[in-house]
Amino acid sequence: MASWVRGRCIGRGSFGTVCLGFHKRTGEVFAVKSVDTASCLPHQIESLENEIRILRSLPPSPHVVAYLRDDVTSSDGPAKMTCRNLHMEYVPGGTAADLAARRGGKFSDVDEAVVRSQARCVVSALQQLHSRGIVHCDVKGTNILVGQDPRSAKLADFGSAIRIGESGDSIAPRGSPLWMAPEVIRGECQGPTSDVWSLGCAVVEMVTGRPPWEDHGVVDTLSRIGYSSEIPEYPAQLSKQGRDFLDKCLRRDPEARWSCDRLLQHPFLQKDAMADSSPRGVLDWVSSEIEEDEEEDGGDEVGVNSNSISDEDVADARARIGKLSSRRGANWESEGWTVVRRNRECEREAEEEAGTSSQYRETSGVELGNGSGIVEYSNFSGMLLATEAQCNSSSSSGDGSEEEGGGGYLAVGEKGMGFYSSRGAVALLLHYYCHCLLRILSRNILLLFCYFTFSRFSSSTENWCVHDRSA
Incomplete structure (x- = not known):
């Protein structure tokens, strides 16, 4: 039982x-x-x-x-x-062909990211098979199973699979005709490169939701695939990197197709690859130009141009984006304020040594003019705190004498910022409070004037009314 x-x-x-x-x-x-x-x-x-x-x-x-x-x-x-x-194993997401058909011909950057991830899974599966001398022979959308996360995929249906060398050089074609490689249609051979051609056809299907070739009858279709110079049409909605990936798969000469080992290094299959259309931000560093290196000394190694972006650069970019999405803000110059100098000699030294932006140094105290709130002492980390910066070199005071290592305060407001001595900071605060007082008085003086005027007018009217009654 x-x-x-x-x-x-x-x-x-x-x-x-x-x-x-x-x-x-x-x-x-x-x-x-x-x-x-x-x-x-x-x-x-x-x-x-x-x-x-x-x-x-x-x-x-x-x-x-x-x-x-x-x-x-x-x-x-x-x-x-x-x-x-x-x-x-039960894979619950259906097939890649079903997923493409549900899009109804619509294809976006998000869909391309899904196709790229699914293609990477299939190439990884084929790499494992080919390394063990196995050819799948029937790679197509209905044999690619999708998990609960549509970005994960598994290769299935090994009923047509063969081991390399089992059937000799001449074989009976195996698989589905619209996905077969030209050499398979001609009955010449069926090997790992044939799977790569079928993979390219499957990617076309995953983008368009249709087979890679239009079916015009068995004779005409098989003749076009096996004996013409045509290749499946690349989907226009696919990115430049995606079309370049198809070019590496859909070459009629089996020897010119990339192996799965090389395809895994293609930018289209890289996990952090971005769409190569017009840049959407300053961090879109991936180049859309993909070129093959010239073969040297009879070798067949082909390289791909890519910018040298290290893991540290990626981590730093992500950290900066994380700061932008928080309430604390981000300091794009450094993690905190560098030493602030008060005289021009110190400014030049700071510019050479620390690269401090000129907009942090050239704002004077008179130009600060914070009219919407009290002066804040801040290091741009999102926390309000007083920062005292010492000048290592001597600075001149107003009376011509020199102050050795004079201290001061960096005042940061909404309209500017500047560096002040202790005396200058006190004067600035007094000026600010006087300004606030005058603003309060200016708002109320008109009310006081109207009040006294109305009181006198009311008193005169009352006296006139009383005199009139006694007459």
């Missing part, structure tokens, strides 16, 4: 059906691909056995659907069936 229960059908392929399975004891949910051994064609059961054999041989991978177990079950109902079953 089977230890699991078959659930609803979630997919149907060319040689079997896929249903949900539920383990009776543990409640585990998985996918079951089944073939009825009594009614199926010979190649159908062979394909399932081939898939079981390939998946068994693979080590666990985050980019390949996981093999769980396999068995044979028989039904006890009126229609008795004996099924050969393959139990696999």
Whole structure:
């Protein structure tokens, strides 16, 4: 008696059906691909056995659907069936083809980021297969399963997969015709480079939601793929980096296609790659120009131009963006104030040594003019505090004498900032308070004038009314 229960059908392929399975004891949910051994064609059961054999041989991978177990079950109902079953990991997000079809032809930068991540997962899966001498032979959107996070994907359906060298140089074409490489259509060979061509076709499908070739009938379509000089049309909505990635995959000469090892180094598959359209901010540093280095000494190494951005630069950029999104603000000059000098000699020294911006030095006390609030002492870190800066060199006082290492205060207001001596800071505050007092008086003097005028007028009117009654 089977230890699991078959659930609803979630997919149907060319040689079997896929249903949900539920383990009776543990409640585990998985996918079951089944073939009825009594009614199926010979190649159908062979394909399932081939898939079981390939998946068994693979080590666990985050980019390949996981093999769980396999068995044979028989039904006890009126229609008795004996099924050969393959139990696999259940991936709940559907297929990449389904996801592309749901977009309805719309494609945005967010969608490209999803396609880029899915393509990276598929290339990683193919790299693992090719390193073990396995060719998938049927890479397409319906064989790319999407997880709950649409950016994660797993390669599935290994019924057509072969091991390199098993079938010799001349083979019968395997896979789906609209995704087959030209050399496969011609029956010449089918190897890792053929998977790379199919990968390019799958990326076109993931962007447009349609097969890479228009189907004009079997003869015409296969003739165009196998014997013409045409290649699938690159989607116009795909970025320049994406189109360059397709160019590395969809080359009719198998020897000119990039291997999966090289494709993983392509900027389109990099995790931190940005869209290469017009820049959206000052941190859009990724160059959209992708060039191949000239081959030297007969080698076939191809390089990609990229700006030398270190991990420290990325971390610093993210930290600055984090400050901008907070209430505390950001100081783009340094983490805090550098030493502030009061005379021109000190200013020149500060400019040479610390690179302090001139706008922090040239504002005088007279120009400060903070008219909306009391002067703040701040180091631009979002906290109000008094900062006393000592000048290491001598500075001249107003009476011609020199003060050795004179101290002062950096006053920062909404309209400017300046550096003041202790006497200057006191004078500035007195000036500010006098200004506030005058402003208060100016607001109330008119009210006082109106009050006294109205009082005198009311008194005169009352006396006139009394005199009139006595007459």
